[in-house]
Amino acid sequence: MTRTCRLNCIVPPHILEKLLRSDDSDTHQAALATMLTTASLRGERAVRASFAGAAALGNGRRTVFDCRHGRSLPLAVLARPEDGAASGDDSVNRAFDGLGTTRDFYHALFHRNSIDNRGMRLDGYVHFSTRFNNAFWDGQQMVFGDGDGRIFTDFTGSLDVIGHELTHGVTENTAGLDYHNQSGALNESISDVFGSLVKQWSLKQTADEADWLIGAEIFTPEIDADALRSMKAPGHAYDNALFGSDPQPDHMSKYVSLPDTEPGDFGGVHINSGIPNKAFYQTAVGIGGFAWDAAGLIWYESLKASSAETQFQDFADTTYQKAEELFGAGSAEQLAVLAAWQEVGLQITGVPAGVARARTLTAGRDGGVGREDGVASLSKQVGALAAQVSGMAKDLASLKSK
Structure with a gap:
């Protein structure tokens, strides 16, 4: 199957469109330039993708280039290779370190050999264009804008x-x-999940200690916004006059139906990602401890078991199955997964509604869940269901004898 090639940008189109309608000419011009440049790059991405061959292999070696505010990646100059000394440019060093931390995260926790698991080189480009309010992955490399300095700042500043x-x-x-x-x-949610986990792993934070914010560092201090998105509280990352309130839902009852077009964010991919984001957050805090240890492993294995057309329900069911494979049936980890998806309005297929509701999983101060308490709760509920079935069978036998 041939898939449409699209640039994956961190700043969602609905924010740029709000800025495009700003009465402030500088804000309007920066948003317009960003959107026009992004549209042009999407065309280039599609042309590159039509050629056979993957990105060059190199054992995950990092190379950072300086675009010097130009838009042509081939004309960028080498700023720091894998074995090179630190640069005098902070953007270069932050990009270099961020690429390395992400690479090391995947290798240390999931034994993954770079992004493609075949040693793909990690090329980063900084100082892309002028007042470019975005950062993106184009299928081969990572590109960072410097921001306009008024709303957005240097995008290399957010791990x-x-x-x-x-x-x-x-x-x-x-x-x-x-x-x-x-x-x-x-797709967007998976990137938020592991983007957050990379930061948590780097800081050695537990699920309770993490802020669960995406892009908290990319806004200038003058902007009233916590971040681009909040996994802990979708819909509450920002609320200001510049780009309105955060439209992310945290429950299937609030799912936003949008056109499958570029202006419609391809069906609201940056918006509805709030639902699986919240499910992962609930799973992580339900299990407790370091989120990458159990919740991250469950999500990673579920990603590998998914396909191009996987839907929310499919993925929820897969995480439940993977939790059982990894930690056992009725384990605290599996109960946390079950309760998390119930919390956002998705019932695991084949599991009776009401089993292992979030309220039965009480986390302690250390963020851990009592495994025995969770299993005992599940056993009681299953026992109650069995008693009901037994009672119905007796009633039916009685009716037949009469």
């Missing part, structure tokens, strides 16, 4: 943004989730 964008490459080389509607929202 979770780097982890997010490189994870689009991981997704391309595993499930290949189609970038539209629910599969596209899953």
Whole structure:
């Protein structure tokens, strides 16, 4: 199957469109330039993708180039190779370190050999264009804008943004989730999940200690916004006059239906990703401890078991199955997965509604879930269901005898 090639950008189109309608001419011009440049790059991405051959292999070696505010990547100059000394340019060093941290995260936790699992080189480009309000993965390399200095700042300053964008490459080389509607929202959510985990791993934060924000560092101090997205509280990352309130839903009852077009964010991929984002957050805090240890492993294995057209329900069911394979049936980890999807309005296929509701999984101060309490709760509920079935069987036998 041939998939449409699209640039994966960290700043969603609905924010840029709001800025495009700004009465401030500088804000309007920066948004317009960003959108026009992005549209042009999408065309170039499609042309490159039509040629056979993957990106060059190189054991995950990093190379950072300086675009010097130009838009042509081939004309960028070498700024720091894998074995080179640190640069005098902070953007170069932050990009270099972020690429390395993400690479090391995937290798240390999942034994993955770079983004494609075949040693793909990691090329980063900084100082792309002028006042470019975005960062993106184009299927081969990571590109960072400097921001306009008024709303957005240097995009190399956010490690979770780097982890997010490189994870689009991981997704391309595993499930290949189609970038539209629910599969596209899953694509974006997977990038948020592992972008956040890269930052948490780097800081050695537990699920309770993490902020669960995506892109908290890319806004200038003058902008009233916590981040681009909040996995902990979708819909509450920002609320200001510049680009309105955060439109992300946190429950299937609030799912946003949008056109599968570029202006419609390909069916709201950056918007509806709030639902699986919240499910991962609930799973991580339900299990407790370091989110990458159990929740991250479950999600990674579920990504590998998914396909291009995987929908929310499919992915939820897969995470439940993977939790059982990895940690056992009725384990605290599996119960946390079950409760998390129930919390966002998705019932695992084949599991009776009400089993292992989130309220039965009480996390302690250390973020851990009592395994015995969770299993005992599940056993009681299953026992109650069995008693009901037994009672119905007796009633039926009685009716037949009469």
